[in-house]
Amino acid sequence: MRDFDYFEPRSADEAVSLLVKYGDAAKLIAGGTDLVVRMIAGSRRPKYIINIKAVPGLDYIDCSGDVIKIGATTTMRAIATSAELKKKCPQIVEVARQFASVTIANMATIGGNLCNASPAADTGAPLVVLSAKAQITGLEGTRTVPVEGFFTGPGSTVMQPYELLTEIQIPVPPAAFKWAYIKHGIRSVSDLALTTVAVLVNIKNGIFVDARVALGAAYPTPMRATQAEAALKNKKATEATVEKAAALVREQCCPISDVRASADYRKQIAYVLTRRALMSCLNSK
Ligand SMILES: Cc1cc2nc3c(=O)[nH]c(=O)nc-3n(C[C@H](O)[C@H](O)[C@H](O)COP(=O)(O)OP(=O)(O)OC[C@H]3O[C@@H](n4cnc5c(N)ncnc54)[C@H](O)[C@@H]3O)c2cc1C
Incomplete structure (x- = not known):
């Protein structure tokens, strides 16, 4: 790893000023569980490291309103163990519980997970399904974008180089909605996923009144x-409807082949996981 200068700003605005001053040569760090690995491997060589983990006011979970607010430097472990969050949004707690080992989850932040923009990241698909928003702070103040529109490709987001993610906002999901999150890894759930699926459905009088489905590591x-959502909405909540929707996921997804799995295998897993997730919603009381 090559030498770098290190900063600990005391506010989000100070972090933005440092980003503006040092431009491309600077990199934000939060938990460091992605960045440090890349620095050791030599694929990232920042001259300036700006540590935002110690910025006051970026590490919180606020469940007081209809929209849950989670500060960007909140660790995945804090999310997994929050009793308040478990009451208001058990879905995100379940996702955090499937995230890596306790050691990694104690360092890794939800903001870092989104900003690293890995298609396989645990929080991406669930936050899309939960209609979450990302609050971004930059030179012109703050702006908010849906998490669904936050990612632009593997490793890239809508954020400008001088911006940082400050908050994730999740509307409290209606209690009657059924949910499932399934993560498929090579060895265990603590691995980075081969494919993930998150579904949130509202079933009333035997009909899928609402359905949101998203996948991780199935697309850039x-x-x-x-397409699956359209095949579910206002249709009978039956195994046949689920089968059709899952088959459409297999058609729509466009995963990569890499050392861990082929694209064809990932497509088949996407189908199987979607089917399984929807059936578990169908069969849950
Ligand atoms: C052994 C191991 C197991 C892992 N298992 C999993 C797993 O099961 N699931 C999973 O999803 N991931 C996993 N990861 C990946 C990693 O832990 C997560 O992506 C983690 O959430 C990254 O957060 P961080 O705070 O450590 O990010 P960092 O490494 O600090 O930063 C990651 C990137 O995001 C940028 N960044 C960080 N915070 C902000 C911000 N607020 N605003 C703007 N940019 C920011 C940084 O500049 C950097 O480019 C694993 C990693 C390791 C090493």
């Missing part, structure tokens, strides 16, 4: 399964 960005 977390993929909203729009």
